[in-house]
Amino acid sequence: MGALDGKVAIVTGAGQGVGRCHAELLAEEGATVVVNDVTDAADDVVAAITASGGKASAFKGSVANWADAEELVNGTIAKYGDLDILVNNAGILRDAMVFSMTEEQWDIVIDVHLKGHFACSHFAAMHWRNAAKAAGEGGVLKRRKIVNTSSESGLFGGTAQSNYGSAKGGIITMTVIHARELGKYGVDVNCIAPRARTPMTEGSPMFAKPESGFDRYDPAHISPMVGWLSAPASDGVNGQVFIVTGEEIHRIQQHIVATSIRAGQQRWTLDGITANKDQLFAGMTSTDVAPFGSLAM
Numbered sequence: 001m002g003a004l005d006g007k008v009a010i011v012t013g014a015g016q017g018v019g020r021c022h023a024e025l026l027a028e029e030g031a032t033v034v035v036n037d038v039t040d041a042a043d044d045v046v047a048a049i050t051a052s053g054g055k056a057s058a059f060k061g062s063v064a065n066w067a068d069a070e071e072l073v074n075g076t077i078a079k080y081g082d083l084d085i086l087v088n089n090a091g092i093l094r095d096a097m098v099f100s101m102t103e104e105q106w107d108i109v110i111d112v113h114l115k116g117h118f119a120c121s122h123f124a125a126m127h128w129r130n131a132a133k134a135a136g137e138g139g140v141l142k143r144r145k146i147v148n149t150s151s152e153s154g155l156f157g158g159t160a161q162s163n164y165g166s167a168k169g170g171i172i173t174m175t176v177i178h179a180r181e182l183g184k185y186g187v188d189v190n191c192i193a194p195r196a197r198t199p200m201t202e203g204s205p206m207f208a209k210p211e212s213g214f215d216r217y218d219p220a221h222i223s224p225m226v227g228w229l230s231a232p233a234s235d236g237v238n239g240q241v242f243i244v245t246g247e248e249i250h251r252i253q254q255h256i257v258a259t260s261i262r263a264g265q266q267r268w269t270l271d272g273i274t275a276n277k278d279q280l281f282a283g284m285t286s287t288d289v290a291p292f293g294s295l296a297m
């Protein structure tokens with residue numbers, strides 16, 4: 001008996017890396033998984049899942065293409081009768097400093113991440129809202145799940161990642177917006193920021209596999225949290241963001257107002273702000289941008 005028996009799931013960008021591990025874990029837990037990717041690797045993942053006794057099929061297409069996203073979602077519903085879980089994971093990198101980044105590098109990264117997350121969520125949300133309305137007042141509201149994929153770059157701002165970090169930050173905000181919009185239709189929308197060794201990151205020595213001991217950057221370590229956020233055990237967990245890596249799960253607190261100054265029934269002057277600067281930055285040792293990853297982990 002799996003935690004996801006009878007569920008239908010889509011995992012985008014699941015031909016390799018973290019997405020492949022998600023697809024395999026969801027299938028192990030009993031879900032029927034639609035493995036999306038732009039490459040033929042989706043077929044290998046389906047073959048591996050099927051060989052292990054799981055249920056899966058491939059959909060080749062780009063999440064950044066509106067028509068492909070529609071076909072991915074609506075084709076899944078037509079084929080399997082419903083959709084319960086959407087894991088938005090597909091991603092690419094095109095790193096460059098602000099002064100070097102080309103329009104093409106900007107557009108493609110924003111498209112794959114931000115538009116790709118939105119397009120798949122849009123078509124899933126249309127179906128789920130219609131289903132909730134058809135169930136009517138007093139009807140049983142089926143629980144649904146979206147798991148989005150951000151990055152620490154989206155939380156802390158990675159150097160040379162204006163495109164990627166902005167898209168990933170946007171995905172966090174989109175998670176909160178969709179959580180607010182879809183909660184009443186029974187949909188929980190949450191977000192992870194993974195850290196793992198995959199074709200995207202394996203060039204960095206930090207991710208190297210140790211000769212012995214716990215291999216903390218094995219991408220398979222990310223997937224149990226995605227499985228949990230897809231399962232009934234997490235019902236009501238909505239609009240939350242987690243950094244997930246190795247043995248660690250960190251819950252991120254939403255932006256909060258840290259300090260306030262008030263001018264008292266009049267607008268501020270520049271001199272007035274200077275005079276109150278210490279109060280505005282109270283508790284901070286520096287007014288410079290915080291170091292990357294300054295979260296206490």
Ligand SMILES: NC(=O)c1ccc[n+]([C@@H]2O[C@H](COP(=O)([O-])OP(=O)(O)OC[C@H]3O[C@@H](n4cnc5c(N)ncnc54)[C@H](O)[C@@H]3O)[C@@H](O)[C@H]2O)c1
Pocket residue numbers: 012013014015016017018019036037038039041061062063064089090091092112116149150151152193194195196197198199200201
């Ligand atoms: N690996 C990490 O440490 C890390 C850190 C932070 C965030 N992430 C995020 O996790 C997700 C998975 O990353 P990964 O490390 O497994 O990367 P990866 O490059 O190994 O895999 C990404 C997959 O997405 C697919 N893809 C790319 N564009 C697509 C599109 N338009 N439509 C459908 N599929 C597409 C690729 O073909 C590939 O199979 C990404 O969103 C990435 O930004 C990863």
